[in-house]
Amino acid sequence: MPIRIPRGWELPESAATPEHLVLGRRKALGLGGLIAAGAALPWQGARAQQAASPMAAMRNPAFRPERALTPEKDATSYNNYYEFGSSKNVASAAARLPQRPWTLKLEGMVDNPQELGLDDLLKKVSLEERVLRHRCVEAWAMTVPWTGFPMAELLKLAGPQSGAKFVEFHTVADRGTMPGLRQSWYPWPYVEGCTLAEAANELCFMAVGLYGKPVPPQNGGPIRVLFPWKYGFKSGKAITTIRFTDKRPVSFWEQLQPTEYGFWANVNPEVPHPRWSQAHERLLGSNERVPTKLFNGYGEYVASLYAGLEKEKLYL
Numbered sequence: 001m002p003i004r005i006p007r008g009w010e011l012p013e014s015a016a017t018p019e020h021l022v023l024g025r026r027k028a029l030g031l032g033g034l035i036a037a038g039a040a041l042p043w044q045g046a047r048a049q050q051a052a053s054p055m056a057a058m059r060n061p062a063f064r065p066e067r068a069l070t071p072e073k074d075a076t077s078y079n080n081y082y083e084f085g086s087s088k089n090v091a092s093a094a095a096r097l098p099q100r101p102w103t104l105k106l107e108g109m110v111d112n113p114q115e116l117g118l119d120d121l122l123k124k125v126s127l128e129e130r131v132l133r134h135r136c137v138e139a140w141a142m143t144v145p146w147t148g149f150p151m152a153e154l155l156k157l158a159g160p161q162s163g164a165k166f167v168e169f170h171t172v173a174d175r176g177t178m179p180g181l182r183q184s185w186y187p188w189p190y191v192e193g194c195t196l197a198e199a200a201n202e203l204c205f206m207a208v209g210l211y212g213k214p215v216p217p218q219n220g221g222p223i224r225v226l227f228p229w230k231y232g233f234k235s236g237k238a239i240t241t242i243r244f245t246d247k248r249p250v251s252f253w254e255q256l257q258p259t260e261y262g263f264w265a266n267v268n269p270e271v272p273h274p275r276w277s278q279a280h281e282r283l284l285g286s287n288e289r290v291p292t293k294l295f296n297g298y299g300e301y302v303a304s305l306y307a308g309l310e311k312e313k314l315y316l
């Protein structure tokens with residue numbers, strides 16, 4: 001007899017939100033009335049009740065972390081951001097990167113190319129909080145609350161043309177504040193990419209907040225992309241341009257070391273990095289070592305994206 005395993009977003013009926021509250025929630029999301037209507041929602045996270053913060057938003061209960069939250073001080077003080085150097089301790093240097101004004105360009109093979117001021121963009125999208133696991137290719141991991149909106153909302157704004165098959169995420173390269181850019185052997189700017197189908201997946205998220213506050217510069221403020229099912233290097237920080245194209249992008253790490261870092265980079269504990277095992281990960285904060293899961297535990301959302309692509313190096 002086939003067994004049906006409930007998926008992460010299928011809440012037990014007892015936890016379901018009554019329809020009138022859901023409809024009210026859609027209105028309450030958006031920057032203006034973020035919290036006002038939310039106080040009584042049964043599933044609402046504690047963070048969402050803090051109306052004082054500009055980036056607090058209601059927690060989407062579909063994204064169950066299944067792990068303790070990483071302490072904020074650990075997630076914001078142990079970072080990879082090569083534009084500011086190769087140490088993990090880049091927070092004070094990154095603080096010099098201006099966070100406003102900030103514009104995001106949508107360009108390439110789209111019907112509506114445009115340049116959006118970040119604050120104008122935030123008026124057009126519905127913000128929500130998602131607690132997501134992040135797995136770095138170096139085998140450390142964190143679980144943190146991001147505020148943002150699905151990348152699919154940007155696809156709607158841009159209107160990709162039928163020939164567009166891939167999406168490039170270009171990140172800022174600011175010579176005035178980023179000493180790493182003087183290291184000319186790196187192929188700056190840091191560009192990452194994915195397929196259009198991956199960008200449209202509901203798990204692909206544009207983050208503007210972290211722990212209910214604007215994303216701090218060292219974590220990719222003012223806006224970064226998140227691919228929670230891929231190794232963390234795919235999640236580019238400080239995005240300036242999103243470009244739609246018919247050519248598969250060759251991204252920053254792939255240009256540098258194609259035998260170690262590929263285009264797909266989906267998390268898989270059974271496919272080791274050429275120089276180390278990917279079977280386990282170390283949790284920031286506790287330093288506990290836990291087993292890594294296929295697609296970082298998000299297979300229910302994304303596994304179907306890769307049907308028929310088995311010949312690709314999906315896990316590098």
Ligand code: MTE
Nearest residue numbers: 079080081082136190219232233235236237
């Ligand atoms: N984005 C840019 N622009 N520059 C980088 O060096 N590092 C990547 C990714 N995005 C990186 C980047 C890597 S290797 C990881 S693991 C994550 O950012 C780290 O994100 P965090 O510092 O918020 O934990």
